[in-house]
Amino acid sequence: MSLTVADPPTAETGGGTPTVASRAREWAGRAPRQVALREKDFGIWQEYTWERTWDLIMDAANGLLALGVEPGQRVSIQSEDRPEWVILDLATVAVRGITVGLYPTNPAAEVEYLLTDSTATIHFAEDQEQVDRALEVDPARLPGLRRILYTEPRGLSSYDDPRLLYWEDFLEMGRSYRRDSPGGVERRMAEALPDDVMTLVYTSGTTGPPKGAMLTNANVDYAMTIINGDTGLRGAQIPGPGDLTLTYLPLCHVAERIFSTWHLVGCGICLNFAESIDTVQSNLREIQPTLFFAVPRIWEKMHASVMIKGGDVTLFKKIWLGFGLRLARVIGREKVANGGNHTPKSWLLNLVGYPLVFRALKERIGLRRCWHAGSGAAPIAPEVLEFFIGIGVPVYEMYGMTENSAVATVNYPGRMKLGTVGEPYPDIGFRIDEETGEIQTKHPAVFLGYWNKPEQTAETFTDDGWLKTGDVGEWVDGTHVRIVDRIKHIIITSGGKNISPSEIENTLKTSPYVKEAMVIGDGRKFLAALIGIELDTVGDWALRQNIPYTTYRDLSEKPEVLELIQKVVNETNEKFARVESIRKFKMIPKELDHEDGELTATQKIKRSAMEDMFGDLVESMYS
């Protein structure tokens, strides 16, 4: 192991810039025996110590050098979360390359777009499925692509594309390169500059093709200092080597990158890779992470599963659990009203509820040891937040976007406000444009621009250099920020009324039966909605009601289900003004899917694609 820098950085080279790779090296030197990564393999959580992790990063980095990766060249990764993702990511940064993350769900067409747009030199495709997608692209369109790495050899033995390279062989290549010409990676690391682009994060692109946001070493460094500083995400509490998190959201998304990779190298926490998105529940139970970040969809699913499982118990447990959940509601309300802190009343109630229900309940959902959880990337239903806070899982909503390295606002422990995304971090440039209501930020973590898209980059900045987030926000009590909607999504009805569809959609989605909702009404007389049911819960409900069904479409068109959804719609309408009420709705006849182009990789509805696809459904509501 070589932890020493061969060529010490000099002032001329501007080297010695802290990068995620150099931070990883520091941890490897400081805590070599500490477990950095954990991955479940053959039913056992295999552990990677910092020493081994750094060794692998060095092997991979030397492998990249052996393959001739020059500074600034792109290494793309299309894989589920696994140690190789993090190792290759850090190795790429170590050799001053640029990591490009692809969603494992990106279909072949998008893979082609992303690989050609980023002109990647090395592509990491996890397994046969991902390799197939990469090989589908005409090699002539990817002249720069030298190698396609893969780590799951199953099914690939008969492939004879010369670009394919097995991960272990790649590491071996790196090892021999390291033996023959040591110090190469160390030199590259010493040459790192603050303005080196370290990653392209492709935005999901609800409109138009994805754009690669360039984040530099300086961006990430600033983001890490802000997020885990004394006035960071968690107030004065800073995570450390004793903390665990579960890594399960796509690592190419900026949120998971922050909460996994950047926390790993920034604070030395231990990453535990979930087997897959479907096993998150059971992996959570095993790992019992101390830090957790989830998108609203996951929180809502967890909440729904508690409700469903809780309804499926024997009488004694039902009474018991019902009592506990009632307590949780009261505690949640009290705490939320008090900024997330206990009031004497909620503290007393918790004293009763914790041993009776909350402890076991939290153990079952895997968040018993969680002292800080976050929700972001989309708005979350307040009821869900209140529930988790009530049972004692401190969930805080936060807000940020790829373009500002997610440095914007956060709900601080003890100062949270329900329905807001919190307060701006102290001393960052944050403003809400008075005219448009758009949120704008300006600080060192704001990105360099979009990869190869100068016009779009220019459009993203105001004349005085502030980043336009595209989100409409408003101040709450002068300190907290509430997100109204994306600017582009605001509906202006034919009556001239401005309506934010997201709020209505999210209220609809609070119901465990509703998975997707899209409110329509731009230039129309009234609002209508397309609603997609949640197959699991509605299916379960139908089973209990003795309603036979065959397919998703069949189920969602049952008159009983329509009635059920009508009830949800009516409840939602009660919460909004008359002009904002949904007069008509239609069921979406299929489950929306990324592959079919209706959803982005982050499961957000692509409105334009939806309007194309279900245009006749929409028209039928207005005729």
Add this chain to the structure above:
Amino acid sequence: MRGRPKLFTSYVAESQLFPTRIQKVLVVVGIIVLVLMPFDLPVISQIPIVRFLGDNIWLRLVNRMLIFTIAALGLNILSGLAGQVSLGHAFFMGSGAYTAVMLGGKGSANLWGWGLPIWIWLPASGVVAALVGIAVAPAAVRVRGLYLGIATLGLVFIGLHLSRVFPEIAGPGALGRKWPRMQFRLWKEEDPLVDFSRDGDWFWFEVSKNQKTYLLLLALTVVAAVVAANIARTRTGRAFSAIRERDVAAEIMGVPEFRYKTMAFAISSFYAGVAGALLAVLAGQVPPESWGLLLSIQFIAILLIGGIGRVSGALMGTFFVVLSPRFIEEVIDWMKEQVDAGGIFSGVFDTLISTGDGDGGLLAISETALGYPLPASALDELVYGLLIVVFLLFEPLGLYGIWMKVRNYWKGWPFSY
């Protein structure tokens, strides 16, 4: 990682016998209580069951129970783990017992016996039984299920026949011959080094022979149970389970059927042999008929009632089957006393038991022949016959299954699953 019981970072951790700290503490406390049970100590003798099991009269029965436990653990490996039905367990026990008496018993003109010490005859009884088991095993590879049951049933009758052919081994007549005493000698010296068969002093304590035997048997049982539990979580144990689920599939998975079935028979018979030797020694004198079908069936009952396939099932089953006749006896005695004394219950009990001629009732205290009224001595057989039926119908996993249900109820808390 501490405080994360489901986070396993190695297979060793995952297959631990007692994964949690509380379980470890409970096991240690349990063993300490068991060791101290027969001695009338202030705190421990106040624990409800311990109080009377530690009693000298009950202790003899408890000793018998421990021996049965060893034998049941053996059958559990064969039938529970490897899934091979065996009605020949009594035969293997007999093999062990007669090995013990030949090696350890006193010889005479018409009896074979070499008077060797216990450290030879006890292991030898296991080894010989295991060899017999290995000899029988090929049959198990050829026949399966019910047929294997019948084939092994044959063993029991072969055994009875052999005992008549060789009176030099089995002893003459219906009483059987005398087994060696439970004494530890280095060789054939006059005074045993440790004598488990007489009351006496150990260090500064006065210890009765039952207490001494109890401690010896307890140690052997604990060892037997630990070994059995460990077999279940090794490669061998997994191979057994594979064969149990489907021997053809196991063979295809690369589990050599012949080898593992032989191994299962050998291990199971070893347990049976040792238990048989101990049982005969404890009784002192045993007629050859004791190693009959009834004994085999008792072990089937133990496994079915306790829960097949689990060490704890074998433990619970033995406890229940060996001690329940005695409990029933006590209850009947108590009922009789109530009838004699007259009281609130006397009317009820009077209709239940019949004390002699003319007295109506279901249970006859004085009768011994089967029929109506039922002799009280036959009641225990009736009870566990009924229990086998009930368990097979309603709780095929036995007492262990009930325990699992209770445990899962709390494990799933506050949900059901």
